[in-house]
Structure formats: C-alpha cells, structure tokens
Amino acid sequence: MIKDPETYEELIRYKKCVDLTAHYVLSQEKVDFIYNFLTTYPKALIEGNKDSLVLSVTDHTEIQPTIMPAMCTDKNIDGVKVTNTAFVLIPHYTPPSSSGYYGGSSSGGTSSNNNNNNNNNNNNR
C-alpha cells in the first residue's frame, strides 16, 4: 500500500494514479506498482492502450518496458499518457462509417498458417 502522501509532489503522483483508475481497471497492487514506478524513475512514461498499460523509462532503452494488463473502461478515450509532469488523455477517434479503421481489434495474419524460415505448412488452408 502507498503510504499517505506527505508532500505535494507525492500528492500529485498519488492523484494521477487515482485518476488512472477512472479510465482503467486496476487493482490496488497495480496502482501501487505504478506509483512506485513513477517515484523510482523521474523519466517514467506510462502509456495506456485499450487493454494494457506500458511502463517504460524515456531515454533508458536498457530498461525493458513492463506491460501491465489493464482494461480501459472509458469509451471516450483511445489512450492515456502519464509522466511525472503530464497526464494526457487521447480522446476516442470516431471514424467516418465508411472508413477502414480497425479500432484495434484486428490481429491480421488471417491464414491458418504459421510460416517461418524453414516452416511452411499450409495443409489446412
């Protein structure tokens, strides 16, 4: 559990985590992890998609991003970006009905084939 914020810096960080829960389903454990991540890394970057949050550190490619499964429950947004200095919501883009926008649901690779170097099995196509 996060201890009660004692400084305004901690309070802002805490509030950002609370605000994330307005858009994503997050357990207390995950909220604590995000809070600690922001505390540990001044250049922490948290980017939300439709079903996950990606936690990375800007300018530190040696730190592998952490992907946290988290369902976005806010249909009004397509994503979110949180840093120690910013909280940004990306409003949902509503495409014209005739467009090819895939809304993030297509996974491509529609064939039943796995095809790799030295692997081309197309027996159930």
Next chain:
Amino acid sequence: MDYKFIHLLYVPTMACNMGCKYCYLEDNTIDEATKYKSLETLEYAVEKFKNSNVIPFNISLHGGEVTTLSKEDFHDLIKYISDYYNENTQIITDAGFKIGSPHIKTNMYNLKEHIETIKEFSVSISGSLDLPLSLHDEYRVTKGNQKTLQRILENIELLKDIPNKKKVSATIFKEHFEHLDEIVEDIKFLHKNTCLDMNDFNFMIGFDYNSNGILHHITEDEQVELYKRMHKEFDGTDLDYGVNGPWFDEFGPTYCTNCDNCGEKFFLLEKNGDIYSCVRGQKNPDYYYGNIYENSVEEILTTAKNKIFINHNKQPLNEECTKCGYLYLCKTGCPFVKNTYNSSKSYTCKLQQEMYKDRNLLKDEYNDEFVYGYVCKMRLEDKEKFVPDKKENEYSSLKELIEQDEGLKYIYDSESFVLKVDGQEYHLASQITKKSREIIYITPETKIEIWMKKHLIEEMCEYPENNSLYMMLLSGNLVTYGDENRTKQRHIATHQVYKGVLDNGNSNEEYYIYDIKSMIDNYKSEYSSDKPNNLFFTTSALRDYHYIKQKNNAYYHIQAINLPFQNIEFYYLDKEIKND
C-alpha cells in the same frame, strides 16, 4: 463457449540427421536431455491448453528433424494428431478453420523409414530442397558432409502413390540467386519428372546471420528481380497458379509475419515443454514464452503477447510505413528479423509492394485511420501524432473556416497563450481542434502565470483600451440549465484584466505576463476533485468575434458549438481538502 484458437508447432526432437550450412538452429540440432517423452509433452500441452479454452486449430511437427524419431514414436505422434483433428473437427471448423492431415516439415532424407505411417495417415509433407539443385549438395549435406540430393529425390518418388499433400520449399541466398536460369529449369524439371505439383511450392529468403558467413542475404532489389523473373517465366504456364500464389505467399498478408501481434496466435512447443514464438525465435530469450509444465496457460499467453509487443517496439515505427498505404497488410513485418537486422521495416518490403500491386491489393484509402488504430494497439509512439484529421464535410470544415478568416486564427492557434506552471510551458490550443487533453495538477505551492501575445489586445478590436485578457473558470462538475437543457461544466468565474493593467504589469517584448495564482486559489473550494476543471483564455474582443461569427455563419456555428478558446484542464490539490 469463448475459445482462443492457436497454431501450435511442435518440436518433438531437436536432433537432425543433416548439417545444412545455413541451419537456423546452428549447433542445436542434437536431442536435448529431458525426462519427457515426445508424445507425452504434446498430449500434456494440448490438454492444458484445452482446459483453458485454448484450442490448437493446427498442430504441425517440426524439428530438428522429425524423421529422426523412432518409427514407433513418429507413428504415435502422427496418430495422436490425426485423432485430435477427428475429435475436434466440429469446434475447429465452426471457428472457420479447415481440418487437414497431420503435417510435418522435413528434410526428406529419412522419409523412407516412415513411409508406412505417412501412407496410413496421409501425412502432409513439406520438404526442403536447394534450388538450383546443383547447389543442394553443397549446402544441404549430412553431418558427415555427405551429399543428400539423390536420396531425397528417391524418397520423393516414394510419395507418388500417396494421396497426401506434398510440397517443397527453397531458401534463396545470394549464392542461389546468381543462378536464376538454373532455378527456372529445375522448377520445370521437378514439376515434370517428380510427383510434386510445383504449383504448391514456395520460396523463402535466407538470413546470413546463421550461415557462418558462407551464404549471403539477397537485397530487396534482388528479391524483386527474383519475383519478376519467375513471373516472366511462369505466368500463363501450367505453373501460373503457383507463381501468382503459393510461391510468394509467405510474404503476403495472410502469414504470421503480417500479424499485428503474432504472439496472440503462433506458438512453438519443444519436447521439454519450453514454448517459443516460432522457429526464428527458438532458443532466443526474447521470444521465450514459458514452459508448459511450469507456467499457467494464462501466463504463457500474456508473456507471448507482451514480448512480441516489446520486440516490435525495439525499432521505431518507420515513417515510410505510416505513409505507404499498405500498413494494413504488412504491419511492418516480422519483429525477429527487424531486430536482427536493426531495421524498422519488413525485410521484404519492396517485394511485398510488388505482390500487392500484382494481386490487386489496393492501398488503404483510409490509411491515416488504420495507422492510428495500429499505433493505438501495437506501438509506443505518441498516439497524439497519429490522430487523423477529421474528414471533410460537404460544407467548409472548421479548419478551412479558420484559414479563411483573419480573426479566428487567434482563437484557435497554439501560440497566442502560453501557460507557465512551475516553469513548465504549456502552449494552449483550442479544445475543439487539439487531439489530446492535457491535465495539470495545481497545488497551493504552484506558481502559475499566463503569457499572452501582446498584439492580441489589438486584434479584432476597434478600441484596445476597452479590451481585456478574458479568463473563464469552469468546474468539472456538470449542471443542466438553459432553454435547451444542455448539460455543461458549471461556470465558476470570469476574470477580465484590461489593457492598462497588462501594460503596467509584468511583460517582455512579445508577451504580457500575468500571475493567476491568486485567482486560481480563490476558488479552490469550487473545483471538482474527481473531474477535471477547465480554464479558458481569450480576449473579450475575440470572444465577441467568435459569437458574431457563430451568428453569421451556420457552418461555423455547428462546428464551434462548444467553447473553442485555448484552454487547460486541471485539478486543484490541497492537502487540507484531502484530509477532509
């Protein structure tokens, strides 16, 4: 029941009877010590997957070399897969997949050993040859460096009376590419003189990273040359179907390399229970998804999806890919190859574009929308940069109206007002036109100033002395009011600061600088604590100009119905309030 369907490639042995000089497994082609038997692991994995509602719609065998298994082990594995398909036909076909025969990938050197099992279950064969055939014995040799071609051709002959699917593929390096004439002749030879229907054949592009420097990758231009040469030779012949289909399908949109995230669908299982992405990622920790004996299915699926996401993001999204119009088909290609070659594009980009063109696969008319959807799902790039512009209406768009009007630009640009919060600058833009909502957090300790371009005080204004910096504070709390019963953010306060005050206050050459901390603090009890509050900036003259424009221009009215002025959203955090 909600099932997830996967493609499962099973490696029952790492052993191989050959020592091909460009083998991707390099020195790993010896059977690894494990307490598990080959059938045991496959049975365990399939059962465990099924218990989690994960259904392999295809189970294919890969090596090592599967024909190095004992006759009994090979037979039992094939029988298990055949029985699995029979027992699960309904569930697999209901999901739109076809049921095939058990399928193996093989070097065909030891095929004779298992011919009875192949007959019994009509095993589908995918074999490997080098083209031109004259190079086969140079690179595809036994571990004792013995030639293999003659025996393989004899084994192919054994398949002639079996009604199974049988095909071969050839991996092309620069050394092979230099013999295109021979390749053409050898394809014709195999088609005419063996039981292989060479329509069902495919090319693969070789990778030099695992050829010990012996073989070399062909360039993208050479790939296109290969493709065009094959079309020149075989279009309109009895191999027309092949050259326009299976020969190059590997590089088309239906294969794993063109998935958004192949980790959602494709898995390679080893006899010891280890699960990797595929043969390319085999033995590579970045493509290791876990062990079927040690990890839960959920853990494996999550790891797979996450690792592929991370691997795709090791290279930045190529700007050309965002503009090419074919991203919807290619998805930037295989992450393993991209990272191996430090490239952000598919290694067969040019070849793919040729294929798309020839196969009448059109560029995406709504590419910007697809790119945005792709970025939202698969990329770490800033989404905001990819939000598409709104499509044109039948009437003038807001963007056009702004461009055509001398005064409106000051209401919508992102240069007129800059908010400085504890030294950090926020270039404020109109809430109607901006593509993201930035929320700031203000406390009693926050220093906050608004910087307004000096010339604004004179814009659209006959008497600047009567003009003012015009600030509107709105609460995040909503209220329904007015004749139209609209639900809006509740107004808290409007502050106007007239020219004289601005002139006498802080400024620099370009901006009036006005401290708004006390104004913000004054209304702290009015702010919403759980919905962002809003602060708008304009001048009183520009505000009037906006409403006059709304009255005079219906197209403007309907597109700028909400407050269009430059704004910032904020929370006000006060420790006293929190403790209450």
